[in-house]
Amino acid sequence: MNQRAHPHSTSLTQPPPHLYGRWRRDPILTVGTAFMRAWWPAWRPLSPLRPTPANAGITQVRIVNREVVAHDENVIALTLAAAEGGVLPSWHAGAHIDVLLPSGRMREYSLCGDTADREHYRIAIRRIPDGGGGSIEVHDDLNVGDVVSIKGPRNAFPLAVPGHGSPARRLRFIAAGIGITPILPMLAVAERFGLDWSMIYTGRSADSIPFLDEVVRFGDRITIRTDDRHGLPTMPELVGPVPGSDADLAVYCCGPVPMLENLRRHLADRADIELHYERFSPPPVENGSPFTVTLASTGEEIPVAADESALAAIRRVMPSVPYSCQQGFCGTCKVRTLSGDIDHRDNILTEPEREAGTILTCVSRSAGGNLTLDL
Secondary structure: OOOOOOOOOOOOOOOOOOOOOOOOOOHHHHHHHHHHHHHHHHHHHHOOOOOOOOOOOEEEEEEEEEEEOOOOOOEEEEEEEEOOOOOOOOOOOOEEEEEEOOOOOEEEEEEOOOOOOOOOEEEEEEOOOOOOOHHHHHHHHOOOOOEEEEEEEEEOOOOOEEOEEEOOOEEEEEEEHHHHHHHHHHHHHHHHOOOEEEEEEEEOOHHHOOOHHHHHHHHHHEEEEEHHHHOOOOHHHHHOOOOOOOOOEEEEEEEOHHHHHHHHHHOOOOOOEEEEEEEOOOOOOOOOOOEEEEEOOOOOEEEEOOOOOHHHHHHOOOOOOOOOOOOOOOOOOEEEEEEEEEEOOOOOOOHHHHHOOEEEOOOOEEEEEEEEEOO
8 A cells, every 4th residue: 555755754865854844954964974075085095994905916024033054154044924924825846036125126035945834934045245235135134023025936946746747757856055945845845745856965065055954854865965075066976877768857956057057968868857947147148249238328338248148237337227037037127128129038028018128138138239228
């Protein structure tokens, strides 16, 4: 049955009349609404309820432990936890993080802790007096309690487990010095899966080898070999016994560039052996030609030799220019080219970036003549 509306009823979308019918609209509600309309836009940016902007993959972490892990005291390990508590992004053996240092430098460090520990990351840093300053800053300026920003983890050196992505039946790990850092988590994975594996660990001396006390728990699976006692290792010594022509062996190696290059040449004809490696130093320049880089801001012309990177040449006059991996996959040294023909030697730039003249100074070169960079 239809009912007639009460003569004093109002729409639910309108303010109610004053209780005694004196005003058509309640003055308190009217004033309050006007105040809110004027006040909310100004206050909203400060509101804890505002949407949180994306952090571009940056995580704030706190240093919760710092320890010396080489007897010569040149390598320290930092244990990191989420600054606000909670779990950290998951990772797999071989991964690294980008650490944004207080100076503005960004450096990459392999994760060398336990992949199953979601509350902590661990990295290790060797002090390099004549390096780019990142390791010195970490050693001298970062302490327990400090908060730093990181990106990642990312993995350019993944472990393919036999039977779970690799046809290999045996694993051989080769680490030299600080190259132990990405290998350490791999050893734990190999043990966890019950794999057939062995390792050779080399360094200048026993005092210079980090995590020596940690790797000895694996017993005779690991051979410790130091240059001061045994001389430089040969490639067959590094690879170990390879029976027959059907070895089904996967080699994972991290160390200095000369060792990696010699190992790559040594195994070039062994199609039955997988070789996976990661370098912490710039790769050698292959098929390079000299060219000149011009800095747009000053007009200064910098010669680049056939066997050096544009980044190395630029750093002679601009030591503070950003860089990190020096291998063409992190993008830290990305810069725009204003003129010149480019020989791109990276694997990360998109086609629009290349068309816009973007290069990575650590690997990209001139295809002939001069490059003018927006620096």
